[in-house]
C-alpha cells in the first residue's frame with residue numbers, strides 16, 4: 123500500500139514539476155525578461171481567466187492557448203509555460219469573464235542556450251556594456267537579478283544570479299533586448315543572457331520537514347554502448363539553488379568552469395537541473411538545500427561482498443568524518459574505472475521511494491570501496 127502511494131507521489135513529483143512564478147499587479151502592463159528552457163507561471167489570479175497571446179511580429183492573437191502543447195491554463199487562472207522557447211516571446215494578456223483586461227505581460231524569453239557563464243572565484247568577468255552600433259546612443263547592458271540562496275548550508279557552497287540583456291536609450295527606461303529589437307535581434311552578438319556564480323557559506327537554519335519525500339531511482343547502470351547518461355533533478359530550475367553530489371561529494375560549477383574536471387557536466391541552460399554523468403556513483407540532487415532525488419547505481423556482484431564488508435566496518439567505526447575522508451580515494455578509484463569503462467548506457471530505472479530515511483544514506487559511498 124505504502125509503496126503504491128509512494129510510487130504515485132514520485133510520479134506526481136515528476137509530472138507537476140516547478141514553475142517559477144512571475145507576477146504583475148492587476149491592470150498593469152509588465153515587461154519581463156525570462157529564460158527559455160525553464161518553466162514559468164504567469165500569474166493571473168482569476169478563476170475564469172482567459173488568456174490571449176500575440177506572437178512577436180505577428181498580427182493574429184491566439185485565444186486558445188490550451189492548444190499549445192507546452193502551455194496550460196490552470197484552474198486558478200495562472201498560465202503555466204513549460205520549457206518555453208525563445209520564439210514564444212510576445213504579449214500574454216489575461217482577461218476575466220466580463221471582458222475586462224486583468225494583466226498584460228510582455229515577455230522576452232532570452233535564449234538560455236546562449237547563456238554567458240562566469241565564476242567570480244575563477245576571476246572570470248561578465249560581459250561588458252556595448253553600444254548597439256558605433257554611433258548609436260543605445261546601450262546594451264546586463265541587468266542583474268538578486269543573488270539566489272546558497273545551494274548548501276553548513277559547508278562551502280555556491281550561489282548564482284541571472285543577468286538579462288537590456289537596451290537603454292538616454293532618459294528612457296531599459297527594455298529587454300528581444301522586445302527592443304524584435305526581428306532584428308539575430309543581427310547582434312552581445313545579446314546574451316548571463317549567469318554568474320560565486321562561493322558562499324551559510325549557516326543551516328532550523329530543519330524544515332519536507333512536504334515532498336524524496337524519490338530514489340534504483341539500478342541505473344552505465345554500459346558500453348553509449349558514453350554517458352543524463353540525470354534530471356525534477357523540481358530544479360535555473361531560478362532556484364541546485365546542488366548535485368556524487369558519493370556525497372559536491373559537483374561544483376567552480377570545478378566544471380575551471381576546465382579541469384571532466385567527470386561530470388552540469389547543464390548550464392537549466393542551471394544544473396540536468397547532469398551528465400560518466401561513471402557509476404550514487405548521485406543526489408538538492409534543491410534549496412533539500413534532498414529531491416537520489417540515483418542509486420546497480421550493485422555489481424563483485425562489489426556486493428566489498429560493500430558488505432565496508433558496511434560492517436562503518437558500523438563499527440561509526441565515524442562520519444573518517445568516511446568522508448575516504449570518499450576522495452573512492453572518487454579516484456571511480457575515475458580509474460571510468461577510464462576502463464569508457465562507454466555507458468542506461469538499462470533501466472526502477473522507482474522506489476525511501477520515505478525520508480536519513481539513516482540509510484550512510485551506506486552509499488561504501489559501494490565501491
Ligand SMILES: *[C@@H]1O[C@H](CO)[C@@H](O)[C@H](O)[C@H]1NC(C)=O
Pocket residue numbers: 167
Ligand atoms: C487569489 O485570489 C484569492 C481569492 O480572491 C485570494 O484569496 C488569494 O489570496 C489570491 N492569491 C494571490 C496570490 O493573490
Ligand SMILES: *[C@@H]1O[C@H](CO)[C@@H](O)[C@H](O)[C@H]1NC(C)=O
Pocket residue numbers: 186188189
Ligand atoms: C482549443 O484547442 C483544444 C486543443 O486543440 C481544442 O480541443 C478546443 O476545442 C479548442 N477550444 C476552442 C474554444 O477553440
Ligand SMILES: *[C@@H]1O[C@H](CO)[C@@H](O)[C@H](O)[C@H]1NC(C)=O
Pocket residue numbers: 218219220222
Ligand atoms: C463581472 O460581472 C459580474 C456579473 O455581471 C459581476 O458580479 C462581477 O463583479 C464582474 N467582475 C468584474 C471583475 O468586473
Ligand SMILES: *[C@@H]1O[C@H](CO)[C@@H](O)[C@H](O)[C@H]1NC(C)=O
Pocket residue numbers: 251261263264290
Ligand atoms: C553598464 O550600463 C548600465 C546601465 O546604464 C550601468 O548601470 C552600469 O554601471 C554600466 N556598467 C559599466 C561597467 O559601465
